[in-house]
Amino acid sequence: xxxxxxxxxxxxxxxxxxxxxxxxxxxxxxxxxxxxxxxxxxxxxxxxxxxxxxxxxxxxxxxxxxxxxxxxxxxxxxxxxxxxxxxxxxxxxxxxxxxxxxxxxxxxxxxxxxxxxxxxxxxxxxxxxxxxxxxxxxxxxxxxxxxxxxxxxxxxxxxxxxxxxxxxxxxxxxxxxxxxxxxxxxxxxxxxxxxxxxxxxxxxxxxxxxxxxxxxxxxxxxxxxxxxxxxxxxxxxx
Numbered sequence: 107x108x109x110x111x112x113x114x115x116x117x118x119x120x121x122x123x124x125x126x127x128x129x130x131x132x133x134x135x136x137x138x139x140x141x142x143x144x145x146x147x148x149x150x151x152x153x154x155x156x157x158x159x160x161x162x163x164x165x166x167x168x169x170x171x172x173x174x175x176x177x178x179x180x181x182x183x184x185x186x187x188x189x190x191x192x193x194x195x196x197x198x199x200x201x202x203x204x205x206x207x208x209x210x211x212x213x214x215x216x217x218x219x220x221x222x223x224x225x226x227x228x229x230x231x232x233x234x235x236x237x238x239x240x241x242x243x244x245x246x247x248x249x250x251x252x253x254x255x256x257x258x259x260x261x262x263x264x265x266x267x268x269x270x271x272x273x274x275x276x277x278x279x280x281x282x283x284x285x286x287x288x289x290x291x292x293x294x295x296x297x298x299x300x301x302x303x304x305x306x307x308x309x310x311x312x313x314x315x316x317x318x319x320x321x322x323x324x325x326x327x328x329x330x331x332x333x334x335x336x337x338x339x340x341x342x343x344x
Contacts, residue, residue: 108166110308111151111190112301115143115183116175116203116325117231117277119298122150124158125305132158133302143182151190162194167317169308171299172200173326174239174253175231180325188320197317201304202326204229204253208243210303211275211294215245222292225270226250228263230278231299238278239328242266255328260285267291 107126114121114135120143121135134150136142155161170187173180191198207229215221224245230238236258242251256262258281266272267288274282275294283293311317 108309108312109160109164110167110169110199110305110312111154111165112169112171112201112304112308113147113151113183113187114171114203114206114299114301114304115147115179115186116171116173117179117299118176119300120146120150120179121299121301122147122154123301123305124154124160125309128306128309130302130305133300135300137298143179147182147186151186162190162196165190165194165196167197167199167308167312169199169201169304169311170325171203171206171301171304173203174233174255174328175203177327177329180327184323184325188323191320197312198320198323199308199311199316200318200323200325201307201311202253203231203299204239204241205243205247205249205307206303207231207276207297207299209247209307210300211273211297212245212247213303214294214297215273222271224273224292226266226272228272228274228279230274230276230282232276232278232281233329236281238276238281240278242272253326253328258282258285260287262286263291264288 110125112123123133168187227243267290271290275297
């Protein structure tokens with residue numbers, strides 16, 4: 107039985123889940139907007155392992171949400187995952203953040219049969235201003251487009267929406283609600299990432315031995331880091 111610790115930290119959500127084979131056994135997550143990931147991740151991991159009577163060396167692998175997403179959040183998550191892998195001598199698995207989010211949305215649709223069945227799934231992760239990280243997926247979870255940082259406007263996805271029902275979701279989809287006015291468009295409000303959504307994907311990758319090089323793995327930042335300087339510091343020069 108594989109025991110995989112999954113870490114999601116690429117947005118405001120900080121989430122840690124433990125999966126046995128493809129079943130989620132335990133999960134802790136926080137959706138705080140102040141991004142206390144560095145403080146929370148270590149405690150979440152310790153709490154889950156303690157609750158399940160496990161040590162890090164008992165894990166089969168650690169899976170990390172690789173992005174795209176918040177530069178700082180991804181860096182914190184990857185550093186934590188690498189630390190566990192180095193210390194325990196277990197392999198590292200990376201799961202695309204949009205893949206995991208879509209996996210969760212597919213499960214949600216399957217659990218809500220009264221909802222219209224989309225022909226395409228479009229996860230959106232906030233990338234600031236009117237930009238989102240996005241990608242298109244089929245209902246079986248297969249991606250059919252490249253990951254991109256897309257600036258939304260009134261013409262976004264028009265071609266696909268002419269013939270396909272598309273479900274938009276994720277913390278970036280709120281930006282699309284007022285812009286995309288098609289009867290083929292539907293939205294899930296407040297659909298947040300979760301390490302739980304990574305478990306089935308990570309389990310499949312574990313069986314296929316699709317591991318990352320712990321020493322050289324880097325997350326998918328997609329955009330360069332832009333430092334934010336406090337307004338008063340700009341004005342005072344301090």
